[in-house]
Amino acid sequence: MQDYSGKRFLVVDDFSDFRSAVKAMLREMGAKDVDTADRGEECIALCRHKRYDIILHDYNLGSGKNGQQTLEELLAARLISHQCIFVMVTAESGQAMVLSALEHEPDGYLTKPFNRATLAQRLDKLVERKSLLKPVLQALDKQSPAEVLAACDSLAQQDKRLLPLCQRYRAGALRELGRHEDLERLLHGVLADRAVPWAYLALGKLLSARNDLPRAREVFEKGLQAFPMQPGLYDGLAAVLEAQGEAERAQRVLEDAVRLSPLAIRRQMQLGKLAMRNEDFAGASKAYRSAVDQGRNSRLKSPENYLGLSQALIAASGDDGLDKRAQAEINQTLSELGEQYAEDQAVRLRGRLMQASSLQKSGDSVRAAQLAAEAVAGLQELGEFLPAEAALTVAAQLQQLGQAEAGTAMLKSCVEVYGDDARVMEGIAKLTDDPQILSGGKEAVELNRQGVRAYQLGRANDALELFRRALALQPKNISIALNTAQSLLRLGGDAPSAELLAECRACLDAVRMIPASDPRYERYQQLRRKAFGA
Missing domain, CATH: 3.40.50.2300 (Response regulator)
Structure with missing residues (x-):
């Protein structure tokens, strides 16, 4: 003992x-x-x-x-x-x-x-x-992936029996260091030696991030054949299927995962999104309801689950009015949303619009119009960009609530901020056929694409010029602004000139309203620390 x-x-x-x-x-x-x-x-x-x-x-x-x-x-x-x-x-x-x-x-x-x-x-x-594993765990506590690798190598040399225990830690360190080719070789080697679920999951995610969707799908499917009780593999396969346009099959895969392991908020939330996309409003309501229930005492709770549940209940009524039970659940859900996120102006505005949509469905058009007008006034004063999905939902709600001008403005803003995202543009196309809106960012997006290619080839000056031209057309586009800022900092080296720093700071200030939930937010913060020295 x-x-x-x-x-x-x-x-x-x-x-x-x-x-x-x-x-x-x-x-x-x-x-x-x-x-x-x-x-x-x-x-x-x-x-x-x-x-x-x-x-x-x-x-x-x-x-x-x-x-x-x-x-x-x-x-x-x-x-x-x-x-x-x-x-x-x-x-x-x-x-x-x-x-x-x-x-x-x-x-x-x-x-x-x-x-x-x-x-x-x-x-x-x-x-x-x-x-x-103490040396490895100490390195993990220090958040030093390089030391994790060194500790893994040392332990494996001391005792070959420790190699399997170290491989997963080694994989995580390689991922943090961005050594993706080394990571892929390691994972293939692990799987060639013996099938383990974490290696299938890590390899599938790596290939997915690289946009190698066919191979990622093959890895996840092979992993599930060997380990059908691993919910994470279902999540990975569902994400690949969705990216390949197979949303209905992706939903079925996630439903299988939920049956195995239902107490996972993020999985329920993703299932709710997929079900909404597939117009399975009953399924979406069930998934979002679970996410709301599970999130009450969790740090993973999200306002999107409250709003998603309300939207699913409204959509489930079809052309009919909301029944009293659905309206009561929406009222309770939005009331709790308001209490939980009282300090979040964007969430409050979105909750007001959702309430207006439910009232319109219930036949109270006067109160619905009043809330919609209040929301429009608040949107004009909002100090941050709405996340892309939220912005599209708001635009659709504004159109349905008779706020056509505000809806059009929201769509134009989506193009300005997220126009390089093909899925966002697909969503915009479902809400408008206005050629001015749909083609608004095409030239900037193409210039940005060329700039990325030039940057990857090491042609820093050419890349910066392309990014500058793109940014002049779309100054609020998050991707273009971040690419321009990164190019300026790279060109300036360890001691960028005052002019380059000023231009870089201007780029970042133009997109300072980036929502914290945006996947590029951390990159924005890193560039801001470099540019502003804080």
């Missing part, structure tokens, strides 16, 4: 008798420092002030955060080290519960009831594994 006398333990369970029983078991195993908590929120608070070596956390704690949501928070806030052992404990052994808990990758899983021998055996193995 391992020596537990110096380990710091935290036992989290809502039943005092169980906490006492586990604490007694740990005392018998030699533990001296054992804290307890009855809620996930208390666990998080304790972890802010003390570093624990081993946490035994019950999955279902009644009201408040469950074990999965607590682990999400601890990892996101870096309140536990990679060296900490987090064991999920539950009285439920059903497939859906187990898979949902394991998706967030706790170090171990224990089913109640268990005795001291079982607990000791499980913890001994976990402590031994963490001890062997």
